[in-house]
Amino acid sequence: xxxxxxxxxxxxxxxxxxxxxxxxxxxxxxxxxxxxxxxxxxxxxxxxxxxxxxxxxxxxxxxxxxxxxxxxxxxxxxxxxxxxxxxxxxxxxxxxxxxxxxxxxxxxxxxxxxxxxxxxxxxxxxxxxxxxxxxxxxxxxxxxxxxxxxxxxxxxxxxxxxxxxxxxxxxxxxxxxxxxxxxxxxxxxxxxxxxxxxxxxxxxxxxxxxxxxxxxxxxxxxxxxxxxxxxxxxxxxxxxxxxxxxxxxxxxxxxxxxxxxxxxxxxxxxxxxxxxxxxxxxxxxxxxxxxxxxxxxxxxxxxxxxxxxxxxxxxxxxxxxxxxxxxxxxxxxxxxxxxxxxxxxxxxxxx
Numbered sequence: 001x002x003x004x005x006x007x008x009x010x011x012x013x014x015x016x017x018x019x020x021x022x023x024x025x026x027x028x029x030x031x032x033x034x035x036x037x038x039x040x041x042x043x044x045x046x047x048x049x050x051x052x053x054x055x056x057x058x059x060x061x062x063x064x065x066x067x068x069x070x071x072x073x074x075x076x077x078x079x080x081x082x083x084x085x086x087x088x089x090x091x092x093x094x095x096x097x098x099x100x101x102x103x104x105x106x107x108x109x110x111x112x113x114x115x116x117x118x119x120x121x122x123x124x125x126x127x128x129x130x131x132x133x134x135x136x137x138x139x140x141x142x143x144x145x146x147x148x149x150x151x152x153x154x155x156x157x158x159x160x161x162x163x164x165x166x167x168x169x170x171x172x173x174x175x176x177x178x179x180x181x182x183x184x185x186x187x188x189x190x191x192x193x194x195x196x197x198x199x200x201x202x203x204x205x206x207x208x209x210x211x212x213x214x215x216x217x218x219x220x221x222x223x224x225x226x227x228x229x230x231x232x233x234x235x236x237x238x239x240x241x242x243x244x245x246x247x248x249x250x251x252x253x254x255x256x257x258x259x260x261x262x263x264x265x266x267x268x269x270x271x272x273x274x275x276x277x278x279x280x281x282x283x284x285x286x287x288x289x290x291x292x293x294x295x296x297x298x299x300x301x302x303x304x305x306x307x308x309x310x311x312x313x314x315x316x317x318x319x320x321x322x323x324x325x326x327x328x329x330x331x332x333x334x335x336x337x338x339x340x341x342x343x344x345x346x347x348x349x350x351x
Contacts, residue, residue: 104147214257222279245304258284261293272308307350312341
């Protein structure tokens, strides 16, 4: 993580005090007294007796959040011209962090993740490329997109930023008691959960019966993100959906597809299937979606008599590998001929 950038760049301030609890709508009722329904909490407020009190409470809450924003931006050094007193601005550092964490990402993905203007992102990427920190390669699937990776110089810069960030945060935490450190971490997680755009959206994991546009779209994004050469055609995906002990799952937050995973029966190994195409869109990460996709996949596989799930990956996907290891996958011998794979794992899921 680049200096707390991944945390502090969330929308922690209240940018529009007219939204949320301040937004009210009048309704006619049988009572002679008009009522106001606060949409944020869905409770009824008598307009003549409670409106002033509620508005006063909201004003106080807005003031408290603004005061905290002023405190932490100064405390974390975010007001300085250069992040961590180095050579990069806060936004430049965050872009380098995102590219390092998600090799072969694109400018459009950065725009969605960081909620920044496309023109601004383009200008910053040009500066970073000019200084030989970022490489841009044409996408084979979409000529309008460029796949972004860090150069060797960029990787060293991110490593240095990470070391400085760890030292900065460690310097704050060592002064606190254990209970205070735990309370701080828990409170920050709670703040992020409350302010997250996805907090009201329900997560659904759906096993497809027919290939659809959502599946094609997110698989295409996955191929670009990890630069897959051998890509499944729509008819191939439908065959996987129809095959025994196989399937395709999509994750939805509200109406938006945000993740996918594929299971394919292995004919070369008895009672085994292969986990493939696990992907969560960057803006939806941090919601435990990958784990829930794998849970659904493993439950289904187990119900079909599958005892082992296999997967392949490559060494650069460190975050994904860490997730697999956490879930009980262990390294094994090569089991397929995928020319891009450098690492092979399996997990026993039998009853």
